[in-house]
Amino acid sequence: AVLADNDYHVTMWTRNPVQAKEINEEHRNGKFLPDAVLPPGIVASTNMEQALFGAELVLFASPSTAMREVARQAAPFIKEGTLCVHATKGFESVSFNRMTTVLAEELQIDPKQLVVLSGPSHAEEVIGKQPTTVVVASACQESAERAQDAFITPYFRVYTNPDVVGVEVAGALKNIIALCAGLTEGLGFGDNAKAALITRGLAEISRLGTAMGANPLTFAGLAGIGDLIVTCTSRHSRNYRAGSMLASGLALDDVLQRMGMVVEGVRTTNAARELAASFDVVMPITEQLYQVLYGNKPPRSAVEDLMGRGRTHEMEEGAASWGLHQ
Ligand SMILES: NC(=O)c1ccc[n+]([C@@H]2O[C@H](COP(=O)([O-])OP(=O)(O)OC[C@H]3O[C@@H](n4cnc5c(N)ncnc54)[C@H](O)[C@@H]3O)[C@@H](O)[C@H]2O)c1
Numbered sequence: 491a492v493l494a495d496n497d498y499h500v501t502m503w504t505r506n507p508v509q510a511k512e513i514n515e516e517h518r519n520g521k522f523l524p525d526a527v528l529p530p531g532i533v534a535s536t537n538m539e540q541a542l543f544g545a546e547l548v549l550f551a552s553p554s555t556a557m558r559e560v561a562r563q564a565a566p567f568i569k570e571g572t573l574c575v576h577a578t579k580g581f582e583s584v585s586f587n588r589m590t591t592v593l594a595e596e597l598q599i600d601p602k603q604l605v606v607l608s609g610p611s612h613a614e615e616v617i618g619k620q621p622t623t624v625v626v627a628s629a630c631q632e633s634a635e636r637a638q639d640a641f642i643t644p645y646f647r648v649y650t651n652p653d654v655v656g657v658e659v660a661g662a663l664k665n666i667i668a669l670c671a672g673l674t675e676g677l678g679f680g681d682n683a684k685a686a687l688i689t690r691g692l693a694e695i696s697r698l699g700t701a702m703g704a705n706p707l708t709f710a711g712l713a714g715i716g717d718l719i720v721t722c723t724s725r726h727s728r729n730y731r732a733g734s735m736l737a738s739g740l741a742l743d744d745v746l747q748r749m750g751m752v753v754e755g756v757r758t759t760n761a762a763r764e765l766a767a768s769f770d771v772v773m774p775i776t777e778q779l780y781q782v783l784y785g786n787k788p789p790r791s792a793v794e795d796l797m798g799r800g801r802t803h804e805m806e807e808g809a810a811s812w813g814l815h816q
């Protein structure tokens with residue numbers, strides 16, 4: 491819808507013919523955005539070749555689990571020089587690859603053509619043209635600026651950033667903390683607990699991200715603290731809502747069934763735990779959520795264990811010195 495507002499001819503690809511028909515004939519996407527009317531110029535197709543014909547920009551927005559499969563189908567129809575942007579917030583299962591890695595492998599294009607778009611941007615508000623800010627990151631400044639030009643509108647402000655790793659890692663990991671924020675709300679805890687999760691969550695996201703090669707400052711930006719705030723506080727967040735349902739005692743499978751939409755934080759918790767182990771990074775919140783999701787640990791015990799951890803310094807080892815600030 492943002493691209494259509496910028497006068498692009500937009501074709502959406504979906505595997506679901508009923509959804510394509512609804513978009514084409516009623517300009518609605520009822521299951522996902524029930525209250526919205528789509529710009530009438532948007533066309534939907536189940537035919538990948540038709541959808542990508544002549545495209546100068548392709549936006550991949552599948553769940554992370556489907557990215558490789560969708561990119562593989564798209565690859566034969568993407569021409570040289572096409573800008574490939576993705577808005578997916580997660581890692582690939584098993585390989586724990588970032589999404590630009592998956593896209594580079596499947597599309598066989600120069601990584602300079604790849605861009606990640608991330609930040610606090612619930613679709614329900616973007617479609618209503620509510621003021622929203624996002625970041626586009628690419629290894630190539632020109633590609634980032636092409637994406638910025640394509641997406642920027644008076645209600646959708648786009649910043650650029652060269653830190654692809656940081657923007658992708660921040661966007662994926664914030665969903666873990668949002669699940670936890672929903673859990674604490676469901677347990678009846680208050681705003682102090684939520685603020686603690688956001689702050690200490692940001693600390694462990696930054697630790698893993700910098701170990702993976704990110705610029706620490708990215709985590710103070712839109713993809714980092716910006717998306718953490720919105721996902722940990724918004725009624726639109728599926729991760730937050732799923733966390734709150736888990737706290738009510740529902741089994742994980744039942745929660746996912748009821749959500750009927752992707753809850754990226756569930757798989758990302760496993761991915762982050764594995765990445766933390768391989769980069770030798772401590773992620774206590776992620777570890778406790780993993781035990782709740784995959785080890786049947788009662789959420790209340792997880793909170794007790796987090797609160798009862800050994801005493802630590804707020805900053806990284808060596809990042810602060812008593813002598814300097816007294
Ligand atoms: N919804 C938001 O506000 C929002 C904002 C920014 C980023 N994201 C990210 O975008 C990604 C997608 O989220 P969403 O909200 O659109 O999820 P969703 O669950 O609402 O929709 C996912 C769509 O992908 C389709 N799909 C699933 N598996 C597929 C496959 N194998 N092949 C083809 N299509 C498949 C589903 O049928 C559905 O239409 C996620 O990584 C999410 O974190 C979402």
Ligand SMILES: O=P(O)(O)OC[C@H](O)CO
Nearest residue numbers: 609610611612727728729
């Ligand atoms: O609904 P969620 O929890 O998947 O969050 C959607 C977006 O990532 C918010 O920026």
